[in-house]
Amino acid sequence: MPMPVRSLPTVQNWDCHTCGDCCRTYSVRVTAEEKERILKQGWMSAPELAGQEPLRLEKASGEYVLNHTAEGNCVFLGPDNLCRIHAKFGAAAKPFACRLYPFVMVPAGDHWKVSLRYACPSVADNLGRGCAAHAGELTALSGLVEADNPKAINMPPPELQRGQVVPWDDLNRFTKTFLRMVTNSTFPLEQRLRQIAWVADECRNARFDKVSGGRLDEFLRIVSGAAVEDTPADPAAVPRPGWVGRTLLRQQSGVYLRADHGPRAGVGRRGKWARFVAGIRFAVGVGTVPRLHEFLPQGVPFQAGEVPLGELPAAAGDLLTRYFAVKVESGQFFGPTNFHHRFWHGLESLLLVFPTLLWTARLMVAAGADKLTAVTKALRIVDESFGYNGMLDGGGLASPVRAMSQKGEIPRLIAWYGR
Ligand code: SF4
Numbered sequence: 001m002p003m004p005v006r007s008l009p010t011v012q013n014w015d016c017h018t019c020g021d022c023c024r025t026y027s028v029r030v031t032a033e034e035k036e037r038i039l040k041q042g043w044m045s046a047p048e049l050a051g052q053e054p055l056r057l058e059k060a061s062g063e064y065v066l067n068h069t070a071e072g073n074c075v076f077l078g079p080d081n082l083c084r085i086h087a088k089f090g091a092a093a094k095p096f097a098c099r100l101y102p103f104v105m106v107p108a109g110d111h112w113k114v115s116l117r118y119a120c121p122s123v124a125d126n127l128g129r130g131c132a133a134h135a136g137e138l139t140a141l142s143g144l145v146e147a148d149n150p151k152a153i154n155m156p157p158p159e160l161q162r163g164q165v166v167p168w169d170d171l172n173r174f175t176k177t178f179l180r181m182v183t184n185s186t187f188p189l190e191q192r193l194r195q196i197a198w199v200a201d202e203c204r205n206a207r208f209d210k211v212s213g214g215r216l217d218e219f220l221r222i223v224s225g226a227a228v229e230d231t232p233a234d235p236a237a238v239p240r241p242g243w244v245g246r247t248l249l250r251q252q253s254g255v256y257l258r259a260d261h262g263p264r265a266g267v268g269r270r271g272k273w274a275r276f277v278a279g280i281r282f283a284v285g286v287g288t289v290p291r292l293h294e295f296l297p298q299g300v301p302f303q304a305g306e307v308p309l310g311e312l313p314a315a316a317g318d319l320l321t322r323y324f325a326v327k328v329e330s331g332q333f334f335g336p337t338n339f340h341h342r343f344w345h346g347l348e349s350l351l352l353v354f355p356t357l358l359w360t361a362r363l364m365v366a367a368g369a370d371k372l373t374a375v376t377k378a379l380r381i382v383d384e385s386f387g388y389n390g391m392l393d394g395g396g397l398a399s400p401v402r403a404m405s406q407k408g409e410i411p412r413l414i415a416w417y418g419r
Pocket of ligand 1: 022
């Protein structure tokens with residue numbers, strides 16, 4: 001009996017609108033069982049595939065992936081943007097990854113929570129039914145997730161920080177407090193995120209061995225109230241981030257934006273040398289921004305990332321609030337769904353998504369995009385990487401996130417790029 005699925009996002013809608021975006025963007029790995037199943041479906045002789053191999057061995061990983069056409073589509077994507085496996089054999093015959101996307105199953109002790117990937121255009125545009133409508137489907141998939149990840153079953157709570165563990169119920173108290181703060185429309189989102197950074201900073205210095213249950217609720221009520229008092233309302237009153245903070249953020253943005261393969265690949269597809277040169281340019285931050293992703297404009301100077309966007313349209317504010325609410329409520333920012341980051345480190349990596357995506361949106365606006373389109377596209381790129389891009393793993397950016405935190409740069413970067 002699989003663990004139950006609880007805590008579906010309450011603020012987000014989704015249904016597949018058959019845009020086929022995921023079937024063009026991703027290289028879908030298949031398990032040995034899925035490989036056998038697809039081969040038995042007889043696609044080698046099917047006229048729809050016109051002699052193309054259904055699967056391809058990926059040299060780098062040594063794993064089988066769904067083959068793509070010369071145009072970059074999954075070979076099973078039909079001209080009607082529908083999946084041929086699904087049409088011929090039903091949804092259960094598709095690879096598991098295709099069935100789950102854009103949902104993310106987040107292990108939470110004795111149950112699953114659910115998050116979503118904002119790289120999907122229908123998620124970003126909030127199209128479809130409320131997530132609760134997918135509860136039955138997700139419950140059915142949870143057994144498959146568990147078969148693949150037995151360690152997720154009754155997983156112990158990840159650490160808050162090194163050597164500090166609290167029970168799942170207390171971790172949920174933290175996330176509930178941050179969910180309440182991030183959806184509190186009394187304050188602009190930029191200010192709410194700085195308030196959360198303030199609370200996280202206080203909590204990093206606290207011990208929770210004797211503060212648990214109702215006492216933790218009381219502690220969090222007092223600290224979140226103090227965050228409102230102590231966090232400047234005006235972002236201009238927050239000191240400007242230092243050179244180190246802005247350089248680290250720019251380098252982090254380069255990692256988030258980099259697409260080396262697939263239909264959205266940028267200059268990185270040209271090879272290692274092109275990626276090395278782009279990395280140097282992001283570190284130095286002068287001249288024009290290398291086009292690391294198809295969504296990025298051509299020939300925009302780095303300086304454009306320092307020009308304020310001004311007030312965002314209400315729809316962009318709603319999108320970003322939904323995004324942070326879903327990530328916080330689901331817990332997709334720490335533990336196995338974010339490179340096994342500890343709680344506070346994962347929360348800081350999530351907070352840094354805000355300046356990263358707004359820096360990216362500024363480049364697009366400088367090239368003539370309207371603000372809503374720019375914010376939506378920037379979020380789609382950045383969330384494609386969040387929790388999935390191996391370069392954001394511990395060996396890559398764990399220390400820069402910690403360095404930005406230790407230097408007190410996180411609230412400064414939020415305020416600076418939130419202008
Ligand atoms: S198998 Fe079907 S759902 Fe999966 S990527 Fe290919 S076309 Fe899309």
